Amino acid sequence: MTRHALVFGASGLIGRHLMLTLAADGADVTAAVRTPESGARVERWLRDHGLARSIATAIVDFDAEEILAGGPSAFADVTEIHQCAGDFRFGMSVEEARRGNVDLVEKVVDFAAGIPDLQRVVYVSGYRVGGQDPAGVPWSAERRAATYAELGAYEASKMEADAVFQARAAERGVPWTMVNPATVIGDSRTGETDQQIGIASSIGQLWEGRLAALPGDERTFLPVLTVDHLAAFMVAAAADPAAAGHAYWVLDDDTPPLADLLGHVGRHLGVKVPRLRLPVGLLTRLPQSITKADPETLTFLSSDRYPTASARELAARHGIQTPDVRVSLERWGDHLAAHRFGAAPAGDRRFVDVGGVRTFEVGVAGSDRVILPGLPVNADTWAGVARSIGARAVDLPGLGLSGGSGVEDWDTWLASLVGADGPVHLVGHSVGAAAAVLAADRFPGRVGSLTLVAPFFLQGRMPASVRVRPLVRHWLRHTDPLRLSRQLTGSDLHAEDLVSSVGDLRRRTAGRVAAQLARAGSEQWRGELREALARFDGPVRIVTGSDDPLASDVAGQLARRNVELVIVPGAGHHPQLTHGGELAAVLGVPVGSAAPTLQEPTR
Structure with a gap:
């Protein structure tokens, strides 16, 4: 049949x-x-x-x-x-x-x-x-x-x-x-899930720094199960004559106690894990305003164990292997974080290992077009442009969703990013332009072309206030999307596009952004970057907004070197936010080809 x-x-x-x-x-x-x-x-x-x-x-x-x-x-x-x-x-x-x-x-x-x-x-x-x-x-x-x-x-x-x-x-x-x-988590191979309730919401609170204590003790058992393992079990059970009229408890007996589970995922995601643990008895007596937990979820916090022998026997009979629970939890956590706990549902988001740094990227996996975002924004602000040109936008170390500390990771990180399998085409924005130039200077055979969008080291000096790290750090940590949109674009229109950047700044990156902004004000570093760019003999395109021009003393020099200069009418320092379509049209044309002529938009 x-x-x-x-x-x-x-x-x-x-x-x-x-x-x-x-x-x-x-x-x-x-x-x-x-x-x-x-x-x-x-x-x-x-x-x-x-x-x-x-x-x-x-x-x-x-x-x-x-x-x-x-x-x-x-x-x-x-x-x-x-x-x-x-x-x-x-x-x-x-x-x-x-x-x-x-x-x-x-x-x-x-x-x-x-x-x-x-x-x-x-x-x-x-x-x-x-x-x-x-x-x-x-x-x-x-x-x-x-x-x-x-x-x-x-x-x-x-x-x-x-x-x-x-x-x-x-x-x-x-x-x-x-x-x-048991609690069904993401696919054991990819971590993929779209459920955000239960343990996922606790991981989200841990990610955002809102979990003051870990729930339960060493006996609190909230077992998990990967969705692909459950699917394989159901397919086998439906066709197994011996399974008729039976109930099976399908769960991973090796699931760590709940507090250890959350701690393991938290450490993998690189977030601060609370040392304090709250026993279940105390949790059930505390008001919801303190626990941040739905009262209905507290009944799941138990030390009970379950009769899994028959399920393990059926799985073994059909050759269904149980995936490693800790590895599955890590992949699930990666998927949750990469998709910002349901706020960014698109499928082309992932964490990858680049030179030992846990690195976030969005866009076409494996693309040889790599976008390096600037400050103080993240790869999400470049996602639309990246998708439209078949590229991937990658958060620099210590910024956005990527791990690492910052510029000090660039040497090994850039070496791994450009790889050895063929030339990559780097698009660097603002401080990302610095990373792109350094990669091209150190690994010229691996970088096919450079596109520099609003390269700060070829523009006028930043205001002295931007180099005052404590002041900048405080402002970034306490800003909101509306204020940041006004600061970066002069308009309220892009606040929604900056929600995730503001979340990253508040959660962990404000200090690193402030440090890199201060470094960007160094005349020595700016000079070194100009010299490195001059040494690169591959094709170069520089894109600036008409409201964010190059310094007058470098524009003529670049033109004489046959560097393509493209000006986006009406744009400022963040054209990916304000002029995404026009920017994608420019970046969609290979460097060295004739870039499209951009006209001042009609008012």
Whole structure:
């Protein structure tokens, strides 16, 4: 029999990875989604993750009499159903939680009962709620009220749904398998996830310096599980005859205690990890204004352990290996940080190792066009330009999201950045122009061309106040996007583009930016950079804004050396913010070719 899987909750984290694994295993797949737009997004995600074949989509309406058009008879060739749908959020009312979890389970089981050759329904329950007794269904009003009051609406609804699923499946003669997964984290290979609640939110607080203490003690066990491991387990369990009528606790027994887990991820991300630990008993008594934790999440802080032997046996039987939990946590943490904990969802963001420095880049991975941003902004401000010209923008050491200390890392970092596999084409902005010139001077055979955007060392001297490090550091640490936009562009219009830069400055980089700005005022360094540029015999293009010109004593010298000079009308020191389209048009043309002529925009 051809394997045909119908997946409810197809657009969620588990559903998407499950369908990818099912299709790779040769199964036909139908994604049950709530809207055509959701279906299109699911199909696009699957294509982007390497699925060459197509899947079917069906619109599900859990409020309709028939949840799928045509009813079970329209899906007569379905052999397995995976029930991943549900409402996963805290703060719901009892009615919302029951409608999104308990009622939904009943409707899926009733639908499954009408499919003639159905082999299995695989239901995703939870490690804290699994193992309920179906004999107690329906719950009494008293039990329901007490359970929901004690645990909160989300966990209680999942607990009730666990019992209801078993009872309803037995009543309707539906073959079933339940998986009770731990907290699902990102893919073990890439760290990819789009869920930001639970432990992810705690890592976000740690990243932002808002976590004053680590929760729990050496026995607090909040297990995790990578989403790809869960998907592989579900695919195997659905086809395993021995798994019918069984529930499996799927989690990594080697997950460190919660405080150690957070500390490990924090140290990997290079953030300050609190030494103080708060026992669970104390956490539950403190007000939410202090703990910053949703009360519903506190019930998950427990020393309980779970019966995982049968799940480990099934995984071993099907050759499913458990990935190293600490490595998986590091990759998950990298993905969360690179995507700014959901604030920057685009997929072309990552951390890479460059000369031993944990380096952030955005844009086309492996591109030989590399953009080095200036101060005080980060690579995010160059993301649009980078994508439009097929480049990658890379945060310098110690700046933006990159690790390292600063200029002192440049020697080994630049040597690794330009590599040895072929010439790179460097685009340096402001202080990034200094890094680009030094790379070209030290490794001329590895740098094919230079584009210098607003190179400070070829422009007039900065005001003396910019070189007063304590003053600059304080201003940068306490600025906001609106003030920074006014300072850099003279306008309020680019505040939104500077939100992430302001976050980086407040979190960790203000001092390093201040130090590099002071260094940029050094006449000795400016002279050394001019000399280094003169030694480079490759093609050079210099781009400035009409409101941010080159110094009068260097413009003529550069023109005589056949250096391309491009002026962006109306632009200042940050044309990537104010004139991104015009700048992309210039940078999209290889250096040495005729750059487009830019006209003053009509007013």
